[in-house]
Amino acid sequence: MRLVIARCTVDYAGRLTAHLPLGTRLLMLKADGSLLVHADGGSYKPLNWMSPPATLQVDEPDDDQRAAGVVEVWNVTQAKTSDRLIVSIHEVLSDTTHELGTDPGLIKDGVEAHLQELLAAQIELLGEGSQLIRREYFTAIGPVDIMARDANGEHVAVELKRRGDIDGVEQLTRYLELLNRDPLLAPVHGVFAAQEIKPQARTLAEDRGIRCLVLDYDAMRGTDDADERLF
Structure with missing residues (x-):
């Protein structure tokens, strides 16, 4: 699992559209291809996400994006629907990767x-x-x-x-x-x-x-x- 804390904007494009303005957020990239965008609040619920199967492509910003302060653009595309989650990163504050291994799953009472x-x-x-x-x-x-x-x-x-x-x-x-x-x-x-x-x-x-x-x-x-x- 890769955990990135960054100042970023987030746009969802597809059957619906949604926009998150510039803010500091946790970007959670999982091994199954999913991406979840979290704020420091809202309990367990992400602000936005892309479910698997999905692919991540990291692009260089264009001139307008670079002028606006963007240093990196993440394009996450859903394989079945072609919906896209676009994360425009302005500053990376932390970037760590952890191998969690296979989870045994939830054991209910x-x-x-x-x-x-x-x-x-x-x-x-x-x-x-x-x-x-x-x-x-x-x-x-x-x-x-x-x-x-x-x-x-x-x-x-x-x-x-x-x-x-x-x-x-x-x-x-x-x-x-x-x-x-x-x-x-x-x-x-x-x-x-x-x-x-x-x-x-x-x-x-x-x-x-x-x-x-x-x-x-x-x-x-x-x-x-x-x-x-x-x-």
Whole structure:
């Protein structure tokens, strides 16, 4: 992984356009070809990014760019869509590279991991006609717990929690923003699934068009029959 702290501007060109004016930012280049642009704030969420597969080309600035103080131009191109992330660097403050090796992946606690396994096996809980694509669906910013298709053939990304709070909704929002950039996947709908969903998280999710699904862990395991309950 290469970490560069630089004064730069950033422009995204493609199906959408976006501009970040001159500022000091962290540029994170990963081995998979992704580039993430971070500020010193905003928690884990990048200001902008390019997902893999992507290629980086470093160019010399033209006369106008050089006159504006640009010393280097990064052109990051998405292989599937030809979208481009253009980073115009004015000053490099730090440039380091680290070999991280192969990551063992996220190890979830027992209940959360079992919920994922059970929901994958009972994917119809998402709705009649739903089909499982895969568990732990890889993205440049982390694995989506479950990727499925609904009865209309459209993609559904599922984030699973034991207790659903606002952080989980933010995490799913970040996945959806990335996945919906891919024309081979879009539109991708979101489902926030948990044993318990806090009211604030439900409000935020529904405001963002994300469906909430409360899971009955015991019923899914077959240890509790809801039809035989008195209450």
